[in-house]
Amino acid sequence: MTEITEQNTVSEKFVPKPDLPPPPNTTGAIGWLRYNLFDGFLSSCLTVLSLIAIGFLCVNFYEWAFTKAVLEATNRQECRITPTEFGTCWAGVEFWFKRFIYGRYTDSEIWRVNSAAIILILWMVPVWLPRVTAKLNIALTGVLIFPFLAGYMFLGGERNWFMEIMVAVALGCFITVIVHSFLCLVTGSGISKWIIKLAGFAGRSERLHKVPVIVSAAIMFLISLFVINGVAFKEMSNNLWGGLFLTLVISGIGIATALPAGILLALGRRSKMTVIRVLCVAFIELFRSVPLITILFMATTMFPLFLPEGFHINKLASAIVAVCLFAAAYMAEVVRGGLQAIPKGQYEAAEAVGLTYWQSMGFIVMPQALKYMIPNIVSNFMGLFKDTTLVSIIGLYDLLGMINAVSQDPRWIGLHHEPLFTAAVIFFIGCFAMSKYSQHLERNLGAGHGR
Amino acid sequence: MSEYSSKRPGGVNAIINDERYRSVFYQVVVFGLFIWAVFSLIENTQINMATRKMAVGFDFLKNSAGFAVAWTPLDYKPSDSYFMVYWVGIINTLILAGISIVLATFLGFVVGILRLSRNWLVAQIASWYVEVLRNTPLLLQIIFWYLGAFANLPRPKQSIEIFGFESLVLNNRGLYIPKPQPEDLFWLTVLAFVGGLIVAVVLNKRATKKQQETGKYISTLVPTLVVIFVLPILVFLLTGMPLDWDLPLLKGFNYRGGGFVLPAMLAVMVALVVYHSAYAAEMVRAGILSVSKGQTEAASSLGLKQSFVMRLVIIPQAMRAIVPPMISLWMNVVKNSSLAIAIGFPDLVSVFMQTSLNQSGHAVEIVAMVMAFYMTVSLTISACLNVYNKKIQLTER
Numbered sequence: 001m002t003e004i005t006e007q008n009t010v011s012e013k014f015v016p017k018p019d020l021p022p023p024p025n026t027t028g029a030i031g032w033l034r035y036n037l038f039d040g041f042l043s044s045c046l047t048v049l050s051l052i053a054i055g056f057l058c059v060n061f062y063e064w065a066f067t068k069a070v071l072e073a074t075n076r077q078e079c080r081i082t083p084t085e086f087g088t089c090w091a092g093v094e095f096w097f098k099r100f101i102y103g104r105y106t107d108s109e110i111w112r113v114n115s116a117a118i119i120l121i122l123w124m125v126p127v128w129l130p131r132v133t134a135k136l137n138i139a140l141t142g143v144l145i146f147p148f149l150a151g152y153m154f155l156g157g158e159r160n161w162f163m164e165i166m167v168a169v170a171l172g173c174f175i176t177v178i179v180h181s182f183l184c185l186v187t188g189s190g191i192s193k194w195i196i197k198l199a200g201f202a203g204r205s206e207r208l209h210k211v212p213v214i215v216s217a218a219i220m221f222l223i224s225l226f227v228i229n230g231v232a233f234k235e236m237s238n239n240l241w242g243g244l245f246l247t248l249v250i251s252g253i254g255i256a257t258a259l260p261a262g263i264l265l266a267l268g269r270r271s272k273m274t275v276i277r278v279l280c281v282a283f284i285e286l287f288r289s290v291p292l293i294t295i296l297f298m299a300t301t302m303f304p305l306f307l308p309e310g311f312h313i314n315k316l317a318s319a320i321v322a323v324c325l326f327a328a329a330y331m332a333e334v335v336r337g338g339l340q341a342i343p344k345g346q347y348e349a350a351e352a353v354g355l356t357y358w359q360s361m362g363f364i365v366m367p368q369a370l371k372y373m374i375p376n377i378v379s380n381f382m383g384l385f386k387d388t389t390l391v392s393i394i395g396l397y398d399l400l401g402m403i404n405a406v407s408q409d410p411r412w413i414g415l416h417h418e419p420l421f422t423a424a425v426i427f428f429i430g431c432f433a434m435s436k437y438s439q440h441l442e443r444n445l446g447a448g449h450g451r
Numbered sequence: 452m453s454e455y456s457s458k459r460p461g462g463v464n465a466i467i468n469d470e471r472y473r474s475v476f477y478q479v480v481v482f483g484l485f486i487w488a489v490f491s492l493i494e495n496t497q498i499n500m501a502t503r504k505m506a507v508g509f510d511f512l513k514n515s516a517g518f519a520v521a522w523t524p525l526d527y528k529p530s531d532s533y534f535m536v537y538w539v540g541i542i543n544t545l546i547l548a549g550i551s552i553v554l555a556t557f558l559g560f561v562v563g564i565l566r567l568s569r570n571w572l573v574a575q576i577a578s579w580y581v582e583v584l585r586n587t588p589l590l591l592q593i594i595f596w597y598l599g600a601f602a603n604l605p606r607p608k609q610s611i612e613i614f615g616f617e618s619l620v621l622n623n624r625g626l627y628i629p630k631p632q633p634e635d636l637f638w639l640t641v642l643a644f645v646g647g648l649i650v651a652v653v654l655n656k657r658a659t660k661k662q663q664e665t666g667k668y669i670s671t672l673v674p675t676l677v678v679i680f681v682l683p684i685l686v687f688l689l690t691g692m693p694l695d696w697d698l699p700l701l702k703g704f705n706y707r708g709g710g711f712v713l714p715a716m717l718a719v720m721v722a723l724v725v726y727h728s729a730y731a732a733e734m735v736r737a738g739i740l741s742v743s744k745g746q747t748e749a750a751s752s753l754g755l756k757q758s759f760v761m762r763l764v765i766i767p768q769a770m771r772a773i774v775p776p777m778i779s780l781w782m783n784v785v786k787n788s789s790l791a792i793a794i795g796f797p798d799l800v801s802v803f804m805q806t807s808l809n810q811s812g813h814a815v816e817i818v819a820m821v822m823a824f825y826m827t828v829s830l831t832i833s834a835c836l837n838v839y840n841k842k843i844q845l846t847e848r
Contacts, residue, residue, distance in 0.1 A: 036571035043570045050572045275478040279485060289829035290822045291786040297804050298822075301814040305499045306492050386588040393590075393793055400591060416598040424587045424595070431586035 064088055075411040092412045093422050100402050100422065103242015109156075109234060113245055116153045119174060120146060126181035133190045138177050143256050145170045154249070157235030168225040176220065238316050242397035244426060246316075250398065251388040254323040255381050261324070262331025267361065269336060280332070287329035292387050295322045296394050319391045327384050334380055338373035339365065371445050378438035382431050399423055496815065511811045512537070518806055520797045522625075522713045536807055540799030541824055547716065547798060548785040551723040555784060556777065558724060559731020566736045577732070584729035590790050592726055597718035597794040604714060607705050618698040618709065626717060627699035630710035634693035643686040647678040654678070715796040719788065727784050731777060738773035739765070771843050778836045782829050799824060 025034055037047045070079040070087040071094075079089035093100075102110050123142045126132040149170035152163055159167065180191035187194075192213050196202055199212035241249065268280035287295065299322035303313050342365055350360030392401035403419040406412050466472050500507060512534040519529045523539045524546065565577040584592070602623070605611065610620040610627075620627045651674075658669045687694070699709030742765050750764040751757075792801040799821060808817045 036569070039569060043568075046568070046570050046573050050576055054576070273474050273478045273481075275482045275485075279481065285830075286822075286826070289782075289786075290825040291789040291800070293789045293792065293800055294804060294818070294821055294825065297800070297808075298818045301808065302496075302818060305496045305814065307499075308491075308495050309498060309502070382586075389588040389590045390790070393790075400588070400594075404594075420591065420595050420598065424591055427588055427591065428583065428586045432582065435582075435586065 076413060076415055089412075089415055089418055092406065092415045093418045096402070096406050096409075096412070096419065097422075099243060099405075100399060100419070100426075101244045103246055103397050103402060104240045105236060105242070105245065106234075106240070109236055112153045112156070112233060112236075116150045119149070123174060123177055126177060126184075129181065129185065131188065132181050132184045134180070138181075141173045141177065145173050147253070147256070149174070153233065154241065155236060155238065156233030158232070164225070164228075167228055168221055171224040171228060172217070172220040175224070176217075238314065241316070243402045244399045246391075246396065247385070247388050247398040250316075250320055250323055250391060251381075251385045253320050254327040254384050254388070257324045258327035258331040258380075258384070259377070261328035262335050263366070265328060265332035266335035266339060269332065270339060284329045284332050287326055288333065292323075292326050292390050293393060295326050296390060298322070300394050315394065316396060319394060319396055323384070323388065323391075326387075327380075330380055330383075331377070334373055334376045335369070337376065338369035341372045342369050374445060375438045375442040378434055378441065382434045382438075385430060385434070386427065399426065500815075505812055505814075507813075507815075509816055511813050511816070514811070516807065516810070518810070520802055521795070522711075522716060522797055533803075533807055533811065537799075537803050537820060540797070540802040543797055543802075544785070544788055544799040544824075547720060547723075547791065547796070548788045551720055551727070551788065552781050552784050554720075554724040555727040556731055556781075558728035560735050562728055562732035563735025563739070566732060567739060581729045581732050584726055585733075589722065589726050589787055590793055593719055593722040593790055593793055596722045597715060600721075601714040601718040607701060610701075610706075618696075618700075620699065620706065622706075623714065624705060625711045625713045627706045627709050627711045629699070630697040632695040632697050634695060636690040636693040639690050640683050640687045640693070644679070644683040647680075647682045650678045651675045713796060715791070715794045718794060719791040719796050723784060723788060727780060727787075730780055730783075734773050734776045734780065735769075738769040738771075741772045742768045774839060774843075775836060778832060778839070782832045785828050785832075786825065 025031055038044045065088060068081060068087045070081065070089050070091055073079045073089065073091035074095075076086070076089060076092060079087050079091065081087040098107070098110070102113060105113060120142070123138070123146060127135050127139050127142075132138070145166070148163065148166035152159065152167050176191060183194055184190050192209075195212050195216050196209050199216075201209055201212050265280050265284055268276045269284065271277050271280070296319060299318035300315055303318045303321065307313060346364055346368065347360065350364040355363065388398060389400040391398050392404065395401075397405060400423060403423050406419045407414055407416050409415075497507075513532050515530050516533050516536045517529055520527055520536070520539055523543055525535075525539055525542055527535060527539050562577050562580060565573050566581070568574045568577070604621060604623040607622045607624060610622040613619045613621060618627070618629050651671075654674055655671050658671045662668050697709050699706040699711065746764055746768065747760060750760040755763065788798060789800040791798045792805060795801070804817060804821050808814055811817075
């Protein structure tokens with residue numbers, strides 16, 4: 001019996017035939033086309049229709065943007081390509097472009113806006129560098145202390161004692177952040193370790209380590225106080241602010257206040273204390289159920305009435321407060337969504353270890369919840385960036401306000417489409433980048449459906 | 452008992468550390484601060500209003516508004532009261548938002564399904580449609596549609612005749628349409644239509660019930676169509692076609708008669724529909740993708756027809772994921788319709804919060820009334836949403 005089977009296996013060893021080539025037209029470019037574009041009659045029809053539509057759009061756009069383009073002109077009349085027809089007046093956009101970005105800010109002072117932007121970027125870039133330590137401190141100082149420096153750089157003029165101190169602190173912080181990040185990148189250890197080592201405290205006990213750090217911080221503060229002492233910028237009143245710069249200032253302040261305020265409101269909404277819960281729910285529901293434009297109108301008409309006698313609030317400040325209130329209410333709902341995603345066991349475990357409410361929120365719940373929330377937070381920021389355009393309705397000259405102002409300039413009267421297109425491109429780039437970044441975060445943090 | 456408690460060390464500390472007392476204390480403090488803030492705001496407002504000689508109270512609502520409203524379906528004259536203006540604004544906002552909601556939802560479903568198409572080109576176009584629209588501000592889009600399309604329309608003499616109809620024309624004054632003018636017996640047709648709807652609903656319910664009990668499927672498509680459409684048409688013909696059309700006619704420099712819609716309204720409507728359809732498309736796509744593939748396979752293996760798989764298995768489950776975000780999108784449409792103010796369509800914010808407020812100066816009352824309207828709408832919508840959520844939760848378990 002066994003012999004026979006052995007013989008069989010030996011004599012009839014399975015030799016596979018060579019693979020047949022795949023049927024023609026199912027691989028390569030043709031196969032892809034057949035499968036994705038011409039898969040059946042309906043699909044082919046849709047493809048052809050889409051191609052016609054794309055072609056039509058492209059031809060028209062090319063004609064509008066390039067064939068009819070007028071690149072050099074000093075007013076709209078020179079943009080005519082025939083006596084009856086205007087060309088696409090890119091010259092007007094070029095003429096106004098600086099105004100789109102900076103509003104009516106004086107040309108000679110624009111460097112202040114630019115350098116504040118560069119300072120912010122340099123301040124925040126270390127947060128994204130893997131080797132840098134103490135990222136939380138860097139981010140917090142960037143959000144809490146940088147605004148004073150930026151505010152002074154934008155506004156200029158006289159400083160009172162408070163601004164004097166805050167600007168000095170901010171400058172000191174900025175220099176510290178830069179030096180710290182540089183040291184981290186090059187040597188792998190942060191600025192405090194270096195100070196301790198250089199001061200010769202490395203061998204002493206841990207408790208004494210903060211002495212040289214505090215001393216050098218104080219020296220840093222005094223030096224920056226001394227540096228800024230003689231420096232004063234020309235005053236630029238905030239009705240000169242405008243364009244993309246103003247849009248970013250309003251949405252930036254809105255974003256910076258929305259997150260902490262939203263976290264507090266969301267915690268309040270889930271609180272066991274009835275009074276606090278009711279107040280938070282009322283605030284959130286009120287500001288979420290009315291349109292932003294009504295809040296802005298309320299701000300401009302009613303905030304001046306709310307203030308005690310002798311106080312004045314300008315339009316920009318009212319608008320910023322309105323945007324902050326609105327953004328905080330929306331952020332609170334995002335945070336609540338994140339908090340609800342945390343299993344109850346986490347809260348109970350934190351309590352069981354004996355953490356207080358704020359400890360358990362700060363160390364256990366929030367770090368996990370923030371991970372779930374980040375994509376929603378980014379899309380909320382995107383929405384705020386877009387919604388900031390509404391301030392143009394109450395008469396502020398943000399990017400859209402400047403676009404509308406072009407068509408009222410006597411030299412460029414009636415120039416609408418080109419500036420609008422420019423603004424749309426600017427907004428699209430900003431928002432598209434943000435949404436792609438949020439998708440990237442979603443994938444990296446694994447909070448999505450994928451895993 | 453008292454002896455025991457007096458022996459406990461640190462009686463005061465025990466109270467301070469007791470969570471209940473602390474929570475009461477915090478609540479009292481917060482409540483006190485809140486009351487103090489409200490009172491000081493009211494006091495400041497009263498002082499400021501007194502120094503500015505602003506009147507308080509809702510009496511101004513009876514005064515004559517004295518300004519014309521560019522478009523309203525209501526019978527409004529400039530001599531009417533401010534309250535009438537409020538009402539006109541509400542109706543205009545609701546009409547604008549209502550039409551936009553229906554069209555945006557429909558377009559959103561189309562684009563959302565196209566995004567899932569196996570045709571690569573179509574899916575790409577749909578996804579770029581969504582990206583471009585979601586990443587630019589709505590206000591910019593509204594201004595773009597207005598200045599780019601609806602402000603450059605020809606004068607009435609060179610009107611565009613849509614589909615070649617002489618009484619359906621588009622020009623720089625607006626879109627002119629024939630206006631139906633019901634005669635005496637028209638109410639019978641309306642009655643037949645409403646009755647037909649009720650009968651159709653009952654028929655469908657009974658068919659579903661029978662299918663659940665016996666498993667026998669009865670197609671109700673034909674009887675439904677007959678009851679809803681054929682019956683009213685028959686009644687309409689039998690009563691002698693009691694409907695007249697008021698046609699717009701070119702007289703002098705402008706069209707007279709018929710119904711018309713402002714170019715600004717068309718622009719806002721197109722912008723609202725297109726912008727929100729992009730969001731709706733994402734919801735539809737996410738909803739359909741949220742139904743796992745196993746459901747399709749399980750339904751097919753039970754032997755259901757392809758159309759039944761879609762209708763009885765996939766769509767009901769997808770709807771569960773689509774409807775809640777869709778309803779909050781509708782709320783957003785209502786809120787965003789207030790942006791119509793940017794191009795001068797007379798909605799609630801424009802006629803009441805801007806023109807009436809500037810004229811009468813009653814800022815506090817007017818802001819409160821406008822906010823009350825929007826809050827009513829959104830609370831109503833979220834109440835409906837809660838009812839729906841309860842219902843689908845029941846079917847889930």
